[in-house]
Amino acid sequence: MSTIREAMPVLTRHEGVWGGAYTTVDNDGTILDQHECRITCEFPDDQPYPYFQTNRYTWADGKVEEYQFPGAYQDKVLLFDTERIEGKAWEADDSLVILWFAYKGIPDAFVYEMIHLSKCNNHRARTWHWFKQGEIYQRTLIKEHRVQ
Template sequence: MSNLREKMPVLARHEGDWTGSYTLVNTEGKIIDKHQSHLTCQFPETGDYPYFQINRYHWENGKQEEHQFPGIYQDNKLIFDTERITGKAWEADESTLILWLAYKGVPDAYIYEMIQISPCNNYRARTWQWFKNNQVYQRTLIQEERMQ
């Protein structure tokens, strides 16, 4: 299991806890939603999954959500298949991950995410492009910082 770090070294640089903000905008740039986040990226030494991510979201109105994303390594990609999503991530270059995912309850829709990690490994910039029927209809802009 630990060889996932070797096979996906850019992904390995994301290990740890991240806090930040998510800003969802429509195609005209109008803010639809904004909330805070705390993500944990882990590489468990035991268990069924060589990668495990926990996403926690908090809104100003008190709303909270938590989602877990176990992942396996297959065909040079990190693969996700939960009751909520299906997806895959791969490394594009020495600082970029690309993620394709689809929510199982939303037919004809998918997301492409680009994740950049800084050379110092302490900052991430992420962009989601949301597609329905192959047309972009919104974007999520995410800024994160590693928790110390």
């Protein structure tokens, strides 16, 4: 049996702390939300979950939200099941991770996220495509750089 580090080398390259900004737009391109982010991706040894992500969001008005996402690993797939979301991620090629997830509080909705990691491992571009009842209704654009 392989470990997450062996089976998902692109995901492993995301280990560290990332800073950047989220911008969410509707189908017409109107900005619905903007905020800063600090994302920590960890692969802890000897813990119940082989992947652990902490997302901290900060808005210009001082609002702050923080969420933890422990991830299980099975057959080259990272699995999430928290109070907030359920989802799975897999590698598409040597620089791309695809994530499907659903917020448990938003019925009939789901998100597909594309995460592109630069070859130098210091820049990420992420896009979320939000669907409700099978139709896209908004997108989130994320640009990040490695903080540490």
